[in-house]
Amino acid sequence: MKFSDNPQFKGYLAEKKQDIYQRTSDGVQETEPFQRLLSILAECRRKVEEQDFRLILISKEDLSRLCFDADTKAMNLFRNATFLTNRTVLVGSDLTIQNSNNDPFPDGDNDARRFFASLATNDMVVFHVAPNAMVHFFMDGNDYGDGIFYTRDSLTRYEERRTIEQLREVLDEYRIELTRQNTYLKFFVTKSALRAFHSLACPEKDERTFLENHKHLLNNKPEELFREDIRNYIKNHMKIVVTREETLENLDRLDIELTDEDGQDLYFIEIKWVGESIGLSGDRPGKEFKAQPRIKPDAVKQVVGYIDELLKEDKNVKIGYLAVFDARKEDLEDTGTGISESDVPENLRKHFHRFVKLPDFRVKNINPR
Numbered sequence: 044m045k046f047s048d049n050p051q052f053k054g055y056l057a058e059k060k061q062d063i064y065q066r067t068s069d070g071v072q073e074t075e076p077f078q079r080l081l082s083i084l085a086e087c088r089r090k091v092e093e094q095d096f097r098l099i100l101i102s103k104e105d106l107s108r109l110c111f112d113a114d115t116k117a118m119n120l121f122r123n124a125t126f127l128t129n130r131t132v133l134v135g136s137d138l139t140i141q142n143s144n145n146d147p148f149p150d151g152d153n154d155a156r157r158f159f160a161s162l163a164t165n166d167m168v169v170f171h172v173a174p175n176a177m178v179h180f181f182m183d184g185n186d187y188g189d190g191i192f193y194t195r196d197s198l199t200r201y202e203e204r205r206t207i208e209q210l211r212e213v214l215d216e217y218r219i220e221l222t223r224q225n226t227y228l229k230f231f232v233t234k235s236a237l238r239a240f241h242s243l244a245c246p247e248k249d250e251r252t253f254l255e256n257h258k259h260l261l262n263n264k265p266e267e268l269f270r271e272d273i274r275n276y277i278k279n280h281m282k283i284v285v286t287r288e289e290t291l292e293n294l295d296r297l298d299i300e301l302t303d304e305d306g307q308d309l310y311f312i313e314i315k316w317v318g319e320s321i322g323l324s325g326d327r328p329g330k331e332f333k334a335q336p337r338i339k340p341d342a343v344k345q346v347v348g349y350i351d352e353l354l355k356e357d358k359n360v361k362i363g364y365l366a367v368f369d370a371r372k373e374d375l376e377d378t379g380t381g382i383s384e385s386d387v388p389e390n391l392r393k394h395f396h397r398f399v400k401l402p403d404f405r406v407k408n409i410n411p412r
Contacts, residue, residue: 071168071182076109081170081178083117088176091121096148098131098159099170105136106168113138160184204282207303207310214366214401217276221406230268230370231408232260232321243326258411259372261320263329269368270314273404274299297349309353309360313346317378318370334378338367340386343398347387350394362399369403377403 071077084099099120110116116138120126129143149155163169163181171179180187205213220226232240234254241253262268277299278285284302301310317337322329346363353360367378379400384392 071103071106072187074107076106077168080106080109080113080117081180083114084170084172085176085178086114087117087121088172088174088178090118092174093127094174095130096174097126097172098162099172100131100133100162101135101168101170102166103168104166105134108136110137156186160186204280207281207283207301207308210277210281210301210310211401213277213280214273216280217273218402218404220276221404222409224410224412226272227406227408228412229272230261230265230368230406231258231411232262234411236321236325237411240321240326254411258408259318259370260328261316261318261370263321263323263325265316265318265320265368265370266314269316269404270298273312273314273366277301295349295352307359309358310362310364311349311353311360312364312366313342313349314366314368315342316368316370318368318372333371334375334380338365338378339380339382342367343382343386343400344388344391347391347394347398350397351391354394360397362397365398365400367401367403368406370406379403 080101120132120134120138120140123140125140125143126132129145130148131144131146132140133142135141149158159169159171160181161184163184163186165183169181171181173179237254237257237260238250240257241248241250245253274285277283281301282304284306286300286302297311298314299312301312302308303310315332315338317332317334319331320329321327342365346365350360350363365379369375369378379402382400384395387395387398
């Protein structure tokens with residue numbers, strides 16, 4: 044096949060269009076002074092460790108005339124008191140500081156990236172040096188390089204996140220989150236909607252009693268709400284890649300796919316719920332699910348079946364989790380009570396050790412609104 048007829052190659056060219064144009068228009072990135080300075084800045088940061096991010100601005104003209112002893116001059120720069128006490132410095136061809144300021148960078152990586160790009164005018168190159176010696180650079184309003192984080196706060200928040208080995212701890216904290224009103228209210232039918240339901244379905248009954256007896260009703264299609272809520276919590280508290288509804292080759296979908304920091308090991312979470320939801324029209328009950336057979340054995344077979352399918356696709360799947368949101372009116376035993384290997388077909392039992400039923404995520408509408 045010709046490259047010109049290859050849709051993947053065309054897609055790659057489209058993605059790299061700006062980069063290709065930039066490299067072929069003025070060629071700054073390909074020059075020896077640019078490549079030399081890029082390498083020197085990374086090496087200086089490795090030798091002179093620091094926890095802050097730094098911006099180093101240099102004009103294209105000065106960059107083209109970079110001094111022959113730039114490695115020595117850059118080391119002096121990184122040890123300079125003005126450099127150490129200011130977040131941003133403008134340097135000349137000999138890497139001496141011409142101007143500086145200590146203005147804080149914008150909050151959030153996206154805002155910071157846009158700000159740094161705005162400094163990279165047609166005549167200015169901006170080097171963003173991270174504590175881990177990653178150097179990102181901005182030129183003509185665009186950014187390039189290896190940087191992931193742009194601010195100290197973003198890096199700190201990431202470093203505070205937990206690894207895949209701590210998933211159970213994070214989920215235990217999420218259970219506490221579910222007891223907070225601003226969290227659980229999103230799952231349940233509001234009081235005003237329940238009053239409308241009452242007036243349409245059974246206006247002859249006492250409204251206060253009706254509201255009390257139906258406050259456990261979930262919104263229509265609650266599984267989507269549960270899935271997004273727990274997915275976002277994991278995403279915000281863990282150092283892992285979280286993917287929503289990954290499709291298998293047989294067109295089944297994994298609710299939440301988790302990949303460890305190294306991108307090697309795969310985990311997934313299947314979301315289920317038990318309880319009652321309101322109908323789409325809001326004037327009648329919707330679906331009701333009980334622990335059996337919804338969870339035992341149906342969901343168990345489903346998760347172990349997914350594990351089997353992933354292994355057949357040569358995926359390095361480690362664990363398949365089953366997470367059940369329990370919104371039942373009564374306080375009943377865990378929906379996983381009594382689950383065993385016998386709940387799955389004999390040909391799938393070899394994978395049962397990779398299946399984990401998480402303790403139920405109890406959700407109660409304690410103070411309805």
